[in-house]
Amino acid sequence: MATSDLLPIYRNAREWIMEAGENLRQSIKTNIRVMYKTSIKNLVTDKDREIEQFFIERIRQKYPGHQILAEEGVYEEEIKNPYKEWVWIIDPIDGTTNFVHQKCNFCVSVALYYQGKPQLGLVYDPVAEELFYAIKGHGAYLNDQPLDKLEQRPIEEAVIGINSLWLTPNRYFDYRPLQALVGAVRGSRSLGSAALELSYVASGRLDAYFALSLSPWDFGAGVFIAQEAGALASTITNQPIPIFEKTSIFIARPGLHQSIVDQFLSTSPAFQNHAAANQQNGHYKRG
Numbered sequence: 001m002a003t004s005d006l007l008p009i010y011r012n013a014r015e016w017i018m019e020a021g022e023n024l025r026q027s028i029k030t031n032i033r034v035m036y037k038t039s040i041k042n043l044v045t046d047k048d049r050e051i052e053q054f055f056i057e058r059i060r061q062k063y064p065g066h067q068i069l070a071e072e073g074v075y076e077e078e079i080k081n082p083y084k085e086w087v088w089i090i091d092p093i094d095g096t097t098n099f100v101h102q103k104c105n106f107c108v109s110v111a112l113y114y115q116g117k118p119q120l121g122l123v124y125d126p127v128a129e130e131l132f133y134a135i136k137g138h139g140a141y142l143n144d145q146p147l148d149k150l151e152q153r154p155i156e157e158a159v160i161g162i163n164s165l166w167l168t169p170n171r172y173f174d175y176r177p178l179q180a181l182v183g184a185v186r187g188s189r190s191l192g193s194a195a196l197e198l199s200y201v202a203s204g205r206l207d208a209y210f211a212l213s214l215s216p217w218d219f220g221a222g223v224f225i226a227q228e229a230g231a232l233a234s235t236i237t238n239q240p241i242p243i244f245e246k247t248s249i250f251i252a253r254p255g256l257h258q259s260i261v262d263q264f265l266s267t268s269p270a271f272q273n274h275a276a277a278n279q280q281n282g283h284y285k286r287g
Helices: 003-027 046-062 096-101 176-184 194-203 216-228 256-265 269-279
Strands: 034-036 043-045 067-070 086-094 107-114 117-125 130-135 140-142 159-161 187-189 208-214 232-234 247-252
Touching: 003 046, 003 107, 003 117, 003 130, 043 046, 043 096, 046 067, 046 086, 067 216, 086 096, 086 194, 086 216, 107 194, 107 216, 117 194, 117 216, 130 194, 130 216, 140 194, 140 216, 159 194, 176 256, 194 208, 194 216, 194 247, 208 216, 208 256, 216 232, 216 247, 232 256, 247 256
Parallel strands: 067 086, 159 187, 159 208
Antiparallel strands: 034 043, 086 107, 107 117, 117 130, 130 140, 208 247, 232 247
């Protein structure tokens, strides 16, 4: 699709995400109703559902032929073949725990894919008032300023984003390669919002980001924005990312991505086992 055709869609998406962000910014001054999804660690608020419904209503009105994949499942229509359709991927609040506890470090994430290819990606941090976005083939932007193309950086100078959960003994995979990586880089950070951390890779605030289990709404916009800035993205086994599945994510500056794969990831059979197990989750599994 030509950029001229995408621009009107982008303008609508931008208007919607800014309105949703303002709603959330005002709501942190009020009492937020908090509920549990699968456990006490997996929170959802009335605002998650309200903002998701807000997007669904506007997409249904403006683009009735488009499909929607969203975290809270407010819109449950089955997407029969996402690789042949227009699909919006929405996370109304990425970083809900931060939203509840910190009142910051959360965002709204919106992406649009056509036949499995990214067309638009927007990530808005309403507290910092930062809008990261990308339009296919036109690079990445922060608050309408083009982001510089990412350049190479050696491992010892890199700052990476990774959850400490992946650095401790667990029953899912061999944590030791990632632990060794953290010891080799300049520093590691964990923000608690995958979409923001992916956007931080795009802007150069982070040099790489790892996650062992993300859903499409967590990474759909952020991965695309980072790729438009020049980042390389794959699973932790260096395979193409299955956009509409729960999967691992590894994204990094050019050069750094391959260095980390060669020195830390490719030598661990346990990562291969983890990826195979992750694939068994199938399409559209929430959680």
